Amino acid sequence: MSKQWWKQSVVYQIYPRSFNDSNGDGIGDIPGIIEKLDYLQKLGVDVVWLSPVYESPNDDNGYDISDYRKIMDEFGTMEDWENMLAEMHKRGIKLVMDLVVNHSSDEHAWFVESRKSKDNPYRDYYIWREGKDGKEPNNWESAFSGSAWKYDEQTDEYFLHLFSQKQPDLNWENPTLREEVYDMMRFWFEKGIDGFRMDVVNFISKVPGLPDAPNPNGRKYAPGGDYYMNGPRIHEFLHEMHQEVMAKYDCMTVGEMPGVTPEEAILYTGEGRDEVNMVFQFEHMDVDSGPGGKWDVIPMDLVKLKEILTKWQVGLHGKGWNSLYWNNHDQPRIVSRLGNDSEYRVRSAKMLATILHMMQGTPYIYQGEEIGMTNVRFDSIEEYEDIETLNMFKEKREEGKSVEAIMETIYVKGRDNARTPMQWDATENGGFTSGKPWLKVNPNFSSINVVSALEDPNSVFYYYQTLIKLRKELEIIVEGDFEILEADHPSLYTYVRRFNGETLVVAANVSNEANEFVVPEAISLENGEVLLHNMEDAPSVERNMTLAPWEARVYYMK
Template sequence: MDSNGDGIGDINGIVQKLDYIKNLGIDVIWLCPIYKSPNDDNGYDISDYRQIMDEFGTIEDFDLMLKEIHKRGMKLLMDLVVNHTSDEHQWFIESRKSKDNIYRDYYIWKEAKDGHEPNNWGASFGGSTWEFDEETQMYYLHCFSKKQPDLNWENPNVRKEVQAIVKWWLDKGIDGFRMDVINMISKNQEFPNGPKPEGKLYGDLSPNVMNGPRIHEYLKELNKNVLSHYDVMTVGETPNVTPEIAEQYVGENREELNMVFQFELMDIDRDFEHLTKKPLDLVDLKKTFTKWQKGLESKGWNSLYWNNHDQPRVVSRFGNDKEYWEKSAKMLATCLHMQQGTPYIYQGEEIGMTNVKFDNLNDYRDISVFNGYKDEVLIKKMKHEDYMEYIYNFSRDNARTPMQWNGENEAGFTTGTPWINVNPNYKSINVENQIEDDNSILNYYKKLIQIRKENDIVVYGNYDLLLEDHQEIYAYTRTLEDKKLIVICNFTKNESVFDFPENINHLKFKTLISNYNREYKSEKQLKLRPYECIVLIN
């Protein structure tokens, strides 16, 4: 929400909407970075960790927001971005001045190798991870944009600086951190080439920068020196982890993090080689969810999410955002919220916001869209319209169009011109349309959240998959002592049939929630309508 008409959401805008968030049933608010930043990558390029970005407000505005959040019994999670800084951070300004500057070793500098980059790594936003710096005639490493140089965590002074920043915010009274790409802070110090798939311009950096040799040492040190002295929540963004690796981060006795975000599900419908969308393989999706549900069961805590600031909108992705928009949005919400772990609801998900299709490439704002265009269209000659189709499906800007508050100008987000265009469907999809409608997606989310708070089985129950190979239905049970939940979701626009397993007595169940308002009448066989879901409890 933009409070001052400059087209950019801000801290005071959040304060105006705290009652709405509280009313939804939210306990914790996670903010993407709001620190001082040149904004090359939407604030994930930080130039000062103790200041607020000008467009978002002041540190006084922040203090007021924190007070208002706490007043309503909610908590605040800040985004901690310490794999890299902005190239406009004072440390980097000093670091690039000379080879013997005291900040030189705060970043990763390498000599050219045979007149080329130090290795073949490709950056996550396109191009090489290495940028040549004229001043000292050396390359610095950036796993993301060239304006995001990676910090050198091998340097104990860097770790002390990070600990001081974390302490500074915790002393302010915040309630924890979501830690951006935190499993990338320890690199393989030999910096070898990465595997290079045929047809790719660069090698894959991930085997040498993710879950690196000293990662657990660094996190234990941060926990021991700072985090363990406060009552806080930590969630690590950790690409390329398995449940076994995740357990090393979140295991009860590991003393590192409370939760991780993993991304296995986020690549399930994505063909990276041809930059196309694959049809959803439901068996694969169930297998992935189940692997994580069972893999961390009674060992560590899960994060549950469909959406975030880097992912397309789930109703457009795995649902049906046209004919069955409302039903599929509710079904997807149910499927996720009935699992074990902490659900994260990304802004607008609770009203079924959809992907956007801008006709013009220049209407997009995401740096990775433009870097990708250079690599794929200008260098590798992919067709412009094929690339546009790819970003319609997967651009991060799908998640970043302004929140749709009402059907008025710019969806009620701003009185000015928004920093990125509003999704044209805001007149039909908005909060105002849904808030009084008992059958709305918004009110359905409220019910789901309430169910989690009132039923221990949803929080603590063991998860077991049913119908493992079914192509259309995702069904699972949750069991806690003698209580049982059965969650049944039809992921298609076809009618589908669910047969009760022989070992479960179907006569003992009643409806807990259903997106078709269906009352269960002890049928042994359920005919499911398109995108129908129902949760039964004994």
């Protein structure tokens, strides 16, 4: 496959509401981002993915957009945004914006018009249907609980919303709507952005007729994913989007695609397909979910996790491109989820980073991950803000579940774990704001913060800095093939990468116990060096090793 700048890049995701507040209103903002660009430059990242800063009523924290060409007042002005872009480019950092076009806000001018009458010119920008037997048009369930349909009295019809009731789905079958979207994308590219991260973009093509989904469990509403994920016209729409917009710019595009397989990802990202550069897939994020879905929490199964990530590494090699991530604004903190966030927080954070950053794909770092930020345990549901969490809490209480049991699942899986404000220093509110933060800061900010990380040469921050440097220096990390070792070991994550006569051996112990690992005889350790390790004392290159709890080592042979 051809060399592209986005293959060697490392992306840093900023969730603006929680990153840095410059004016004391408790909400992170664009001037606050500008203040911290030197920090990102020091870390070494190439690209910033900025979660939505567009005009929005904030029902789903900015993923419900009411004006795609305007900056939300809370975040600043268009002039602030233009200044931020110029300051990023000055530091060699590219900017990828969020593209949220499966749905808009119900306060968007298009929807305001659409709901006025059945013959309004904007009616067909959204998906409207008559009810069936006095009920919803079909049995689909919203991702945020309840029906995916909302009744609108004005025209006696229902509109589809796969997410919140304030996020009506756009109708991509309408070519005029599609051209509106492409025109908006050109608007941002002409301002100088370097790409888009596309929110649930594989939902934009729905199966014609919108049939009922199978419902073997007899639930009130059925998950209808098979009828809107990777739908019949999805490749046509993405190819058209590429031809109309992306082909005209040197840009990076990543499609967030729940439910996608490696085979489908090759169709989305393969060279010559002209759709998107890479996918965000979620399969590895579901290994601690039981049969009841996300909130049915089970222990993380390392063997299953390895199986999934290996399938993606091997399946896409030479054919497509993947995003590598442990964390984002929708996922809990990985050091709490898969590591040990107390006794071995620093060591396990480094170990998890090693596993991910030594693989093929474009790595994403979510704000705070580079200092080892952890999940939070707020005392009461009143302290949480996330719509998905609050809806789930209400639903489970109605089903008779205890508050304590529900809170335990929120502590593990709730999206606010990722959204607590960035911990800059040990002063009040972690240096995030001089006011009252929109969401409480994790109480551990006094010990886990940027200032203390920068003062400690052995911090998680400097380890991430090294990982980013290595990806730029060693082609094998970007281009090499992948072979899993010890696939069935319940505590070891070990693999080998090969490229042009070079070899990398990655060995990580994902447990609180020491574990033995033997490098297979077929792998020559001659002329080997320890490229990377997360222990205070550097190990030597050895075939038979005893890995301490949460230890990671990378050997490099050429």
